[in-house]
Every structure is written in structure tokens, then in C-alpha cells.
Amino acid sequence: AQSVTQLGSHVSxxxxxxxxxxxxxxxxxxxxxxxxVQYPNQGLQLLLKYxxxxxxxxxxxxxxxEFKKSETSFHLTKPSAHMxxxxxxxxxxxxxxxxxxxxxxGTRLTVIP
Amino acid sequence: ETGVTQSPTxxxxxxGQQVTLRCSSQSGHNTVSWYQQALGQGPQFIFQYYRExxxxxxxxxxxxxxxxxxxxxxxxxxxxxxxxxxxxxxxASSLARTGAxxxxxxxxGTRLTVL
Numbered sequence: 001a002q003s004v005t006q007l008g009s010h011v012s013x014x015x016x017x018x019x020x021x022x023x024x025x026x027x028x029x030x031x032x033x034x035x036x037v038q039y040p041n042q043g044l045q046l047l048l049k050y051x052x053x054x055x056x057x058x059x060x061x062x063x064x065x066e067f068k069k070s071e072t073s074f075h076l077t078k079p080s081a082h083m084x085x086x087x088x089x090x091x092x093x094x095x096x097x098x099x100x101x102x103x104x105x106g107t108r109l110t111v112i113p
Numbered sequence: 114e115t116g117v118t119q120s121p122t123x124x125x126x127x128x129g130q131q132v133t134l135r136c137s138s139q140s141g142h143n144t145v146s147w148y149q150q151a152l153g154q155g156p157q158f159i160f161q162y163y164r165e166x167x168x169x170x171x172x173x174x175x176x177x178x179x180x181x182x183x184x185x186x187x188x189x190x191x192x193x194x195x196x197x198x199x200x201x202x203x204x205a206s207s208l209a210r211t212g213a214x215x216x217x218x219x220x221x222g223t224r225l226t227v228l
């Protein structure tokens with residue numbers, strides 16, 4: 001069975017500070033991993049995804065994530081937070097042969113001016 | 114290129130009623146998935162349609178049903194509404210050439226409130 005755990009339902013950072021959102025997954029086979037962002041009253045927008053190859057994945061808006069198999073983690077980072085980064089972030093996992101994403105419960109990011 | 118659209122934006126129903134939610138896929142996409150997002154939770158998979166056939170289903174009862182049309186638009190129908198059905202319903206489309214690792218593009222959702 002696949003699952004995702006997002007540590008910290010709420011994270012607050014100062015504008016310009018490092019953003020680190022944590023995601024750990026469980027999967028019995030090589031996973032495909034995704035980060036999505038959801039702004040208020042909107043749907044989900046893909047930030048980045050890992051399927052195969054390079055374990056450091058760069059996404060939109062300056063975000064990146066590193067797939068660490070030994071730690072079963074796929075943490076999302078951004079060197080310098082902007083006010084516009086305030087949103088809900090979801091980590092998701094799937095695998096070959098599956099047809100759906102398994103989402104974590106989300107982390108709400110607040111950026112303090 | 115038109116993105117995924119959903120209608121209506123908001124809907125209020127009472128217990129026991131039936132509801133139909135609609136989704137138009139992104140241009141060129143032949144696969145549609147529906148997710149339920151309860152307040153404060155991550156989206157949960159309801160089912161997926163590929164070329165008008167159901168192609169997988171999550172842990173939802175049969176009163177949740179769907180359709181996909183030849184133009185790849187889709188409907189989600191929920192019968193005998195319950196209070197716990199109150200949620201944001203998200204539609205996502207993808208081009209299933211590569212399967213699971215394909216990006217799913219989400220619509221803005223329909224907010225359903227059951228009173």
C-alpha cells in the first residue's frame with residue numbers, strides 16, 4: 001500500500017527565509033512523487049515531480065525537491081520565501097500500473113513579512 | 114490551450130438529494146480522474162475514466178458514479194447525498210500515454226455543501 005506523511009500541518013517562515021516542507025512516503029515499489037500547490041479557492045497546480053533519473057528535481061517558482069530512497073523522503077525546499085508562496089502544499093505518490101495519486105494531508109505555508 | 118474547467122463552482126443540496134458535477138478536460142487529454150477533498154484533508158481518489166470506460170476506483174460507495182463522453186468531458190453523479198459528502202470535488206485530466214507518471218492537471222473544483 002502507498003501512503004504519504006507530511007510532517008507539520010502548518011509552517012511559518014519569514015519573507016526571504018528558507019522554506020522546507022517535509023514529505024515521507026511509503027511504497028513497496030519505486031515511487032513516482034509529486035508536489036502540488038493549492039491557492040485559496042483554486043485547484044491544484046503541479047510544482048514538480050520525480051519519476052526516474054536525477055534525484056534533485058527543480059520545479060516552478062524556484063522550488064526544488066530531492067528524492068532520497070534511503071530516507072523514503074521527498075522534501076520540498078525554496079531558498080528564499082516570497083509572500084506569494086503562501087498556500088497549501090500537497091505531496092503525492094503513485095507507482096507504475098497505478099492510475100491515481102495518493103495525497104498527504106497538506107502543509108499550510110504562511111509567509112511573514 | 115484550454116485548461117480543465119468545472120461547473121458549477123458552488124452547490125448547496127440537502128440530504129437525500131442527487132447531484133451532478135461536470136468537468137471539461139484539457140485539450141487533447143483522454144483521461145479524467147475525480148477526487149474528493151474534505152475540509153483540511155488531501156484529495157482522495159474517487160475514480161478514473163479512460164476513453165469512456167471506468168479505469169479504476171477508490172474506496173467510495175456505488176452511489177458515486179460517473180460518465181465520460183466522446184469529447185472526453187466527464188460527469189460525477191452522487192445519489193442519496195449525506196452530510197459527509199460536503200467537500201471540494203476536483204477533476205483532473207491527463208494524457209495517459211505514460212500512465213501513472215503522467216502529470217494530472219486539476220480544475221478549480223466544485224464546492225458541494227450538503228445540509
